[in-house]
Amino acid sequence: MTGKVFLWEMTYEEAGEAFKEADFIVLPTGSIEQHSIHLPLSTDSIRAEELTKYLVTHSGDLRMVMLPTLYYGQSNHHIHFPGTITLSEETYVRVLKEIAWSVKQHGGKRLLIVNFHGGNVAPIQMARLIIEREIGLKVYFVQWSGFANDLIREWAPGVPYGHSGFYETSMILKFRPDLVVREKMRKQEQRFHRERGERQPTRFTAAAYFEDNYITGGIGDPTLASAELADKIIPIVNQRIIEALIEDMKYE
Ligand SMILES: [Zn+2]
Incomplete structure (x- = not known):
């Protein structure tokens, strides 16, 4: 073992050894899409890259190899905002499947997809079924912010924090403060806001296109x-993810 954990820094001999020894081959998934008027298009991909680097270098007893971040995502619902680049659902499923097939060729035991963009969830869920059945590779799936919801809510109770809100803005303030256009940080305009209640909604508020509800492209109040916030939650969320993986590995 060389101690290297980033695939793109390894020689093929090192990769051969690392794949066989790793508990998880880790694929971070992001997007290139509008993030309101104050954040870069790569907001989800920057989070994917940085937080997955943190995970694989703070993984406790688990051995991990990180694949390069998949910068492009499924972003059709943002396509009317300039700069958004999207893969179709079909292409996205196929990309994941072919990455998984490659991982399998080199003796990878488990693929862990760490996702940072809501639009990717449906195609990832479809791909993981296909990968497990057709390729015979175990797929684990982590929605990073899903392990952070309570901590984010504590920071600003009652304020919606999704796309381009105070949570994502906090992460970019930590990792790439030079890319945050501070003079454009302002409360976001939206047509209506629906509290998350007990009952499942029967329709998403911006099912077809994001601007149908979120006029400036973001949610909530980035000035918060x-x-x-990032410094506070990252170690806690990372530990929760590791514990969840260890727990779920018991049921293989
Ligand atoms: Zn985002």
Whole structure:
């Protein structure tokens, strides 16, 4: 073992050894899509890259190899905003399947997909079934923010924090403060806001296109953002993810 964990830095001999020894081959997934008027198009991909680097280098007893971040995602619902680049659902499923097939060729035991963009969830769920059945590779799936919801809510109770809100803005303030257009950080305009209640909604608020509800492209109030929020939650969420993986590995 060389101690390297990033696939793109390894020689093929090192990769051959690392794949066989790793508990998880980890694929971070992001997007290139509008993130309101104050954040870069790569907001989800920056989070994917940085938080997955943190995970594979703070993985406790689990051995991990990180694949390059999949920067493109499924972003059709943002396509009317300039700069958004999207893969269709069919292409996205296929990309995941072919990455998984490659991982399998080199003796990878488990693929862990760490996702940072809501639009990717449906095609990932479809792909993981196909990968397990057709390729015979175990697929684990982590929606990073799903392990952070309670901590994010504590920071600003009652304020919606999704796309381009105070949570994502806090992460970019931590990792790439130079890319946050601070003079454009302002409360986002939306046509209506629906509280998350007990009952499942029967329709998404922006099912077809994001601008149908979110006029400036973002949600909530980014002026509540701070790099401190990121510093506070990252170690806690990372530990929760590791514990969840260890727990779920018991049921293979
Ligand atoms: Zn985002």
